[in-house]
Amino acid sequence: MQITRRTFATLALGAFLAACAESASSADRSAVSSGPVPSDWDAVLSEARGQTVNWYLWGGSESINRFVDDTYGPVLRDRYGITLNRVPIADTVDAVNQVLADDQANNPRGAVDLIWINGENFSTLRDAGLLLDGWARALPNASLVDWANTAVNRDFGVEVGDLESPWSSAQFQLVYDTARTNVDELPRSYAQLLDWACAHPGRFTYIAPGPGAFQGTRFVKGALFEISGDASQWQQFDQALWDRWAPELWEYLHGLSACAWRNGETYPKDEAELHRLFANGEVDFTITQAAVGASALIADGLVPTTAKAFVFDHNSIGDFNYVAIPGNASNKAAAMVLANLLLDPSMQAAQIVPANGFGLGYAIDPAQVTEPAARRALDEAAAALGSGAADPSEMAAALVGDAAAPYQDLVESGWRRELVGGL
Amino acid sequence: MKRDRRRTSGRELLGLVPVLLVVGGLSIAALVDALASSISAEGSDAVGLAVFRTVLGLPGFWASFWFSLYVALSGTLLATAGAVVLGHRWCTRPRGRRTAQTLLHFNLGVPHLVWAVALVALLSPSGWLSRVTSLLGLDSGIDGFPVLVNDPYGIGIVLHLASKELPFVLLATLPLTGVATRRSLAQGATLGAGTASQIRHIYLPAIAPVLIPATIASFAFGLGGYEPGAALGVQRPRTLAVVALEWFRSPDLTMRHRAFAVAVVLMATVALASVVLLAMTRSWWTMRATPHRREGVRA
Amino acid sequence: MTLRLDRIRHQFADADHLLLDDISFILEQGEITCVVGPSGVGKSTLLHIIAGLVLPDGGSVMLDDIALDKVPTHRRPFTLLMQQPQLFAHLDVVDNVAFGLRVRGVGRKDRRESARAWLELVGIAHLEKRAVVNLSGGEQQRVALARALAAEPRVLLADEPFASVDASARHELQTLLLELHSTLGTTILLVTHDDTEARRLAHRMLEMHTGGPVESTLLSRQSRTAPV
């Protein structure tokens, strides 16, 4: 009796320690590889077989997490013999820091194989020369991407070159509750928004711009575009242009803040907080960037089922999400296979269906897809966008590209200084 | 019986080395690092106070500083006062003590982050308490409910600190509230001491050796803890801990110097507060004639 | 068997005089020898030196003419009965008594059986399963006594073993010790500051004086059994 109990305890402890060892070492279990050449795709595939791809991406959205694990994971495993290790991070900066740290430590087998990256973080790594070059446009599925479009070939105004491959797209939208607000009363511009807010004091707010809260930054940039009257001039960085328009931007936001939720004394710090305020009826609008509008939020139980997205008539900023491979990545071939898989029409179709919960738009140009089965998948997906989505033609009409990257910090630090007057 | 007087041998002292190396080594190195990083200028190797001048001169720095100090002080004060009153009550009226102790232990085990999440769910204008009051018709819904979390007066943070640190302080002082303290209190009562003077002249001096460090520790957390300010704070002013962590994690590496400068300011504040507290309570230390440390072990 | 102390000298680091200066004596086999003397004279220290808990500055403890200097406590064939019973609180009564056999590798069943026999001898067989913290002072000291004897020492060292119990229990314990001695014939070296106790128990008395030699007195049987 005594002996069996002790044996059992020993076995259980052993099993547990084995599990621990596994979890402690799983991040470091990858083979050394040099950069493969994507033009010889078969060689890439055979090199990738057996590798683990460590994909660092923002882990704040459980629906995205689930989509990534359930949609790409099995295909990578079954079709390509690749293990997907999704590494969730609270902010993309963490992945950037990891790449920098690996580089500072002269570690040729970096921990990061693929990063979901955008804007400022992209230019940080690009300027440091830490990204793999010459692969994105050579991927087999890269032919479906509209590389000529400036919204695609520029990431926050920075030349994407051959350093990034697009994954999905997003566009700034507001969400209202059809049970609470009448569709004809919706503001259709920033000017109307100000009127609306002052007619309904305390019923509007937006997310405080800052690290990890890019939706708030984007809201402010949209205002800048409208006030300055021309969105396209912000594609190139020009300090004088900023100095010209910034005072008017702050003036507008101050006016808005006087009528805003809690008189603008504070703002929600992230998407989740604004969704909570909206869902509980503390404010009348929330913000989303999803192609399916509010549908994904409804599916996740974040907002009431009567929520619906809409866009202003102009200056609805949209952009593409990209993935990049660090130059010191350990599993470059597997990272390329994954980047290519992301552009696969069937995967692109899957990502816009609300039921799948991913909620971001296409990275490819659907018009370029001619293969019948893929064509059908895309059409079916488009038909299933759900009741929470904004009108696609209105979205397309209002779409503008984002401002050049240096404006990001000017907007964020300026907003904090002017609107909050603090650190 | 005469007990052999022991000398601590060198070999026994060796036993202290690993813990001192890990804890002392890392934390002292952290201190040195913070100091070194904050006095080296951004982008150069020159040593100076330039970073401090920059940071202290930033608009809003002092607003954040005073706000952080105020929430930490109020939170600590409430927690300590609550722990003293409750501890004294338990000393004189021990009923229900065990159940309450279990609850306190449970609270101690709940991470700060989760506690903050729970406070938001309970106290926000659309939180559960507000739903109850509006159901009962006590206020006019969301707008009528007071802003208790994410509020500019830091009520949420203070509430968080008070409720989370009270159990910590109370449980830390509990071992000193054994038989001897209880007897002294009873003795005091027979001599005519009311609750207030019992606490002032008997209870506080008895628990001071633990109460004071625990108070300092809880003040240090109030000042330098990230979670309460992040989850329950407002955009203006933000606590220095939230700002420091944001700067430290910024891709712009020069911001790290600023982050460390803020850390040094926080450390200096805690050190200053500790000195003040120790000076204020000096009488308790000199007054203590008999140590209560080992009481109640072997009756 | 002969236990002999040969010119034992000992001084504590912080004391300015020798506590034990040149102590020598031979312990008579099968007898109860009581060490008496004023407190602070080093009686307990002497027992601790014999048990190996304290290493003397000079001199040796000799067993059958072999010096025990290098032999650690747990290999010396003595057990020590302390003033506080020092029972193992995590063990019940019977396992406390069986402890000495357990560390010698005696199997669980055998050592418990033997421990029960010892409990019988000290008159507390009914307490076998009890937790030791729930026992009275006298009962605890009985358990300690049984535990010390169960280890089958060649000399039982006892350091004021009955000083911490009340007068009536002390008398019962003294009677028990005498009974046990008459059945077992164990050699016992007992330290006490209580002259009456010494006169009641001892065959032989060792008187210690501060810094001086020991005086040995053989007591007549009559005086040993005199009523108290």
Place this chain on the structure above:
Amino acid sequence: MLVLGVQAVSVRWFFPEVIPHSLTLQPLRSTVTDPNVASSFVTGLCLSLAVTSVAIVLAWPAARTLAGVGRGLGAAVVGVLFLPSLLPAVGLAMGVDVMLIRLGLAGTFVGVLLAHLVPTLPYVVAVLTAAFARRDQRIEAQAATLGAGPLQRLRLVTVPSMRGALMVGAALGFVVSWSQYTMTLLAGSGRVVTLTMVLFAALSGGSPSTVAVLSLLVALPAGALLAAAGRMSGDPS
């Protein structure tokens, strides 16, 4: 906590409903089956258990010594040990992170383990020291005279007699390690992901139900463990 408990089994529970319109296990199920939650749970558990074990092993000899030394040295050592608790948490975590980067341990399991020891060890040392000081050290001498060798004394006497303090110390150590957020975030560089980190990530984008489930997953083991330990340590009077 109760509110969180209800939130964990409801979806779209919005103002002004005092009681959710329907209860469902769906958020609970989807959260606990999320492989990421499971793996971070295991990582956190392994980490905290490893931290606890190392802390006990390191604290044991230190506590033994501390219980026997005079007040002066004892106070000095305790002062150094509790220095980290008197430092602002954010500053300490930043400094430790820089140290770990220098040692090449940032982002590794061992690095995070070391970082966790800084706030954990003092508590474990304090609990064990108090227990050693309270104990009659002559019990080992007694065992020796009964024939127990050094290892037997440790196994049969010292450890069992310290069992209560060991459990309390272990529980406290586990909980302190389990609750670390800032320290894990910086020392782990996003590579060592514990459940607390997943919760923080979910806070910025997850649904209230998921946040509630994760909160409970983080809080309940630690709270229950400490409550049990508190009961076991009992009332000192």
